Amino acid sequence: MYQQLGVIGCGLMGGSFALAMKKAGLVRRVVGYSKSPSTTETAKKLGVIDVIAESALLAVSGSDIVLLAVPVAATESTMKAVRHILKADVLFMDVGSTKCDVVEAARRSLGKALPGFVPAHPIAGKESGGVQHAEAELYKGRQVILTPLPETTPGLVQKATDVWSALGAQVLKMSAANHDAAFAAVSHFPHLLAYAFFQSVAAQPAGRDYLSLAGPGFRDFTRIAASEPSVWRDILMANKTEVLAQSRLFRQALDGLEALLKSGDATELEDRIRQISDGRANWQMGAPRR
Template structure:
């Protein structure tokens, strides 16, 4: 049970976290800061936050739990800004989608508060973002990755584990490096592909006619093509080394299938699709 959550970023993820903690009776009061006034007003109207703060340090002061839920690139500045205001018993977490860059920033800026910082990454999303989409069940049955450093205090790691478990998340632990390699593969590359695909489509003269007959396959495949530009710019730049490696794996396979089609190599095409089918079906069964 926490007496005060300082919420920095009152969007879909931050808002859902606050709602879920409140619903569980795990927090008495939420002080929220967001870059835009409209978001904070809406968050307050919705009961996501109890008090509007004028800057990030104001949300941190007096809090025993802080969640930083803003785009990846902004987290670095935020850590620098709030460091002097973190109470000695306050658990600080971010929810950024890349972790090595945040680990570096934390080391650079948090000083003796570094041991209280437990980076987290909840694997939860929705077609639409924003606090209006916030839901207390967003994290239920979803993976949640913690990437503590070697000097993170074990007691704080355990508190973080308990909070997310309480919200229904399945908690994994990884190093920041392992995390970024894994997410380049299963999240960042799919987003990059979806954006490239959609741009390739809409630049064609007949794209309206094409889109008029698109069906459920297109709908699901392209869902992530509707993701937020600044969030994903930050992720691509922060994790570009791993992302480049994943693009190479993908392009090699794309070239292989193209080659099979050019040569009407029916057996190799079937083999390739079969491998994909088996892997996808195994994955979905394990969910």
């Protein structure tokens, strides 16, 4: 049981964490700060937080667990603003989708509070952001990746594991570099692909007519192209080296399939497609790792 959870950034992720912690009976009191006062007011009205903090510093003050859930671009300045009062035994986590940049920001800004920081990436979200969409079940059955630093206090990594597990999540640990390589492949690059694809169709002279003919396959394939621009600008910029590496591998695969199309080798094309199709049909979200 934690005495006080400090939430910095009361949006979908921070708000859902607060609701989940309350529902699980893991925290007595939630203090919340957001840049916009109307957000914290809504959060308080909805019972997501109990007390409005007037600053990030005041959200940390007196808290034995702190969740940083601000846009990636605000991570470093927020860390700098609170590092002075972060005690060594306080569990301090973020929820960012990229981890190398967060770890670098923490190294630059946290100083002697660094060992208390446990970088976290919960693989959860919704189309619609904002505290009004926060829900206690958001993290249930989802994966949460922790990327502790060599300096991170082992006891706090254990505490982080226990907290997310108690919320119903499956906790995995890996290095920040491995995390960013993996998510470039399965999340960040596909967003770039979906953006590029939707743009290429919409920008054609007959694009509007084409779009009016598109069906369910197109709908699902382009769903992630509606993702929040500022969030994805940050993610793509933060992880661009890995994203561009994935693009090179993808282009090789596309070149290979197109070469078969051009050569007219239907048998080999079908074999190649069958291997891919079988692989995708056998894939299951959240299946246990090897």
